[in-house]
Amino acid sequence: MHFKLIIKKLNISTILIVLLFIVISSCQKDPEFKTPQTAEQQPLTVATKWFEQFYALTKACPGFTPPVAARAFGYAGVALYESVVPGIPTHQSLGTKLNGLPQMPKPILGQNYYWPACANAAMAHIARNLYANMPNAQLEGVNQLEKQMVETFSSFADIETLNRSKVFGQSVGEAIFAWSVIDGGHEGYNKNFPANYTAPTGPGKWVPTAPSFQRALQPYWGLNREFVSGIINRSQTLAPLTYSTSKTSPFYSQALEVYTVTSTLNKDQEIIAHFWSDDPGIGGTPPGHSINIASQILTKENASLALAAETYCKVSIAVADAFISCWKSKYEFNLLRPITYIREVIDPTWTPILTTPPFPEYSSGHSVQSSATAQVLSDLFGYRYSFIDRTHEMRNDIIGTPRTYASFYDYAEEAAISRLYGGIHFRDGIYFGLKQGRIIGEAVGALPFKR
The missing domain is CATH 1.20.144.10 (Phosphatidic acid phosphatase type 2/haloperoxidase)
Structure with a gap:
């Protein structure tokens, strides 16, 4: 009888412990993730x-x-x-x-x-x-x-x-x-040199250049759908200088400038030419360089995902429309490259330090896309924002030492003039390319991102 009473008490105690455990467990919520809502x-x-x-x-x-x-x-x-x-x-x-x-x-x-x-x-x-x-x-x-x-x-x-x-x-x-897929540029990587394109001929017109004498690259790119409606037509630049071989002509003068500058480059000018070359397959292309600068600024600012998304979107649209606008200009005017003019009119032995790319000269793609990027980044981070560009610091094929800039337009102007140092652009293609890019950057900045 005493033994049964002990068992009964033990059972009651066990039941109370189990009930207490259930009550405590029910009061404990599943782990909650305090996920930020924005x-x-x-x-x-x-x-x-x-x-x-x-x-x-x-x-x-x-x-x-x-x-x-x-x-x-x-x-x-x-x-x-x-x-x-x-x-x-x-x-x-x-x-x-x-x-x-x-x-x-x-x-x-x-x-x-x-x-x-x-x-x-x-x-x-x-x-x-x-x-x-x-x-x-x-x-x-x-x-x-x-x-x-x-x-x-x-x-x-x-x-x-x-x-x-x-x-x-x-x-x-x-x-x-x-x-x-319906913008005109889908799978463009398979269509860089369309065989059905015939370049216009005549004095001052673009022709394939040494050393590879490649066909024209993406001659129809300027017909692609732009991101910002109407910006391609709004950003088209003035016609280039009238072609002439006369030594008293403005066209001869700007060609002579390329010849003279490239013949007397100092070390820093050579470094600048190679730093901004950004050749496909090696340097990640000029628009890739712009994206890289945006990444460096965002990291420096310890930006939020929200600011990063807006910045990448604006810079990306700017460089995309910059190349459509620039390519429309290039194949509208079909201006010859400095190497063609200088060898025919000034010095048949002249060779620039950069290889001339296979498309017309006017306007400068580096100038347009760098200026468009500079405008967008200036709107976002300020017009006197100084920074260091470390894009090429790991390269050993060029002097990729990080370069310091007092503003985004400071970098854009250096990227632009690098093409004159490299011997592949006339000054007008650079100058008007910068203006063309600024118009595009301003149009991107005017998009209604905010409510």
Whole structure:
């Protein structure tokens, strides 16, 4: 009898312990992720990592000449912005506000989204499609970056939020890519030198140049759809100087300047010429250099994901439209290169320190895209913003020592004049190219990003 009473007491005690455990457990909530609700509260890491990847892809993928690269950056920038703009309360989508861009996918109302995960999915989709010819090693790098980013997200958001964010980001990437395929430049990496183009002939007209004498590169690029409606026609420049071989003519004078300057280059001028050359496959192209500068500024500022998205979007649109506008000018005027004129009129043995690229001279692509970028970055960070450009510090084929600039226009003007030092542009192509780029940069700055 005493034994049964002890067992009964033990059972009651056990039941009370179990009940107490259940009560305590029920009071403990599942782990809660305090996920920031806006992209302004998120770091820029996912943005800079992906644009570093795009820069590397531009160097590694065959056929990514400057216009083709600028186009890829353009769509990548818009995709990044659209994937996070619902998380920027002060900003709005560019859907229907860019040329031909439809309404963009919208997140589900009342649901949480982790904006870095949205951006990651959009960037991965855009990378695989815009760089569809990437070698296997680069494809593996894209897949690995996407995976690494996902792994970092698990500490900041629950699985349902991450899955929802991935679906949304991918839908944005799909929408932007669908928009891109009908712009006239789709898979331009396979069409750099169309065989059906016949260059106009006559005095002062462009002809293929030494040493490779290649066909004209992307002669139809100026017909592509621009990002900012109407900007290509609004930014077209004045006609170049009237062609003449007379030694008293303005045209002869500007050719003589190229000949004289390149014959007496000092060491710094040589360094500048090579620093800004940014040859495809080696230096990541001129638009890639602009993207790299944007990345450095954003990192220096420890910017938010929101600011990074806006900056990359604006710079990317600027360089993309800069190359469409510039290429329209080039093939409108079809002006010969300095090497052709100087060898025919001044000195048949003259050779510039840079290889002349295979397209007409006027206007200068470096000048247009650098000025457009400088205008956009000045609007965002100030007109007296000093910075150090470290783009080429790891290269050993040129003197890539970081260079310091007092402002964004300081860098743009150096990038522009580098083409005269290199012997591949006349001064007018540089000067009017800078003006052309500024018009484009101002148009990008006027886009209604903010509500």
